[in-house]
Structures are given as C-alpha cells and as structure tokens.
Amino acid sequence: MRHAELYSPAIGAAGNVVVYGHWGRPVLVFPAEGGTAWDWERHGLVHAVDGLLEAGRCKLYCVDAFDSGDRGAYESWVIDQVTPFIHDDLGGPQDIITTGPSMGAFHAANFVLRRADLFTAAVCMSGNYEFGVTDEVSGFHGDHLDWIRSRVSFLLVCGQGRWEDTTGALESTKHLAWLLGEKGIRHELDLWGHDVPHDWPSWRTQIAYHLPRFS
Numbered sequence: 203m204r205h206a207e208l209y210s211p212a213i214g215a216a217g218n219v220v221v222y223g224h225w226g227r228p229v230l231v232f233p234a235e236g237g238t239a240w241d242w243e244r245h246g247l248v249h250a251v252d253g254l255l256e257a258g259r260c261k262l263y264c265v266d267a268f269d270s271g272d273r274g275a276y277e278s279w280v281i282d283q284v285t286p287f288i289h290d291d292l293g294g295p296q297d298i299i300t301t302g303p304s305m306g307a308f309h310a311a312n313f314v315l316r317r318a319d320l321f322t323a324a325v326c327m328s329g330n331y332e333f334g335v336t337d338e339v340s341g342f343h344g345d346h347l348d349w350i351r352s353r354v355s356f357l358l359v360c361g362q363g364r365w366e367d368t369t370g371a372l373e374s375t376k377h378l379a380w381l382l383g384e385k386g387i388r389h390e391l392d393l394w395g396h397d398v399p400h401d402w403p404s405w406r407t408q409i410a411y412h413l414p415r416f417s
Contacts, residue, residue, distance in 0.1 A: 232302030361398030
C-alpha cells in the first residue's frame, strides 16, 4: 500500500490517493458518498481482490470523495491530478477502469462517459444515475456516439434487497441499462437477489466476483 496527497487548485485542498498492488491493469476506485480513499480497505474490498493484486492482474487507485463540494472541481482533480499520477506510476498512459458503489458508481459511470479517452470501462455497483449520467447518455448522437460505442463498456450491478429501492439504485440501474441499450453502447446488467442489500458486504462479494473479468 502507498499513499499520496495530490493538491487540487480547483478544490483548494489536497485529496488522498491510496494505491494497492504492484502492477497490472489500473482501476480507479471511488468510495460511497462522503467516503475516503481508505474505505475499500476498511470494508474488506481490497482484501476481496488480494489474489488479483498479488498476481499483478490489477492495481487499485482509491480516492477520496468530495460529494459535498463542487462536482466540477472534483472532476478537475480526478482529470488533472489523479489521472496523471496514475499514468506516471504506470510508466505511461494506459486505459483506466473505474469502479465504485452507490455514489461511487455514479462517478465511475460519469467519468467513462465524459472522458472515454482516459477511462474505457466502468464496474458500477448500486448506483443512482439520475443526476447527470442518464442525461449525458441521452444526449449522445452522431460521430461522438459512434466513438463512445467504439471505446467503452459498462457493467451495472445491483442487488434487489434492502435499501436498493429506497435509494433509487435499483430502478436507476435498470433505467441506465435501458438507455445504454437504446444507444447501442456495450453494457451488461447484473441484478442480484432480493436478499442482497445496498451495503458494503454486498459490494465486497460483487467486486470479488466481477473484477477478475476486467484484469
């Protein structure tokens, strides 16, 4: 594990990046709403993919959330500070996977849609995408849509248990999958059972199950 603080002029403060693994495909990891760069380790998700990290199949770059602040400033930090940090750490530019649960899933999807030149696949768990992501997808057309189709893919994962309905995650996940299908953008919808709640133990199991497919 390695920790770095990256100052953002847009935010006016430094944000944390915690790196796990030695080499492998880069994965930009967002926490749930209001979370920190250490949340994935604290909730056992890093341990859940230890085998991939040890085998050099992927490398996690976990970041802080700034959900109470300006979304544009946060996007600037990720694009202008975090992404160059990842590229430098890897010895050059590489396509980056994004992932996260809940609000982190929103960010994972949003960055792929907005910057498909940098981020080409999103593994989204229990997200609510109705505050920007679905509008973004609806607005794609013409050459830009063709380019998006050629670049990106989405895995949308959601349980059907407790809190997945009250957070809006279940319906929003299904809606985003429908929109991506309408636009011909590569995606997969994976709905887990009615005993799978909107919570960290679910996301720990889901990331352990799905991340090997991307690394």
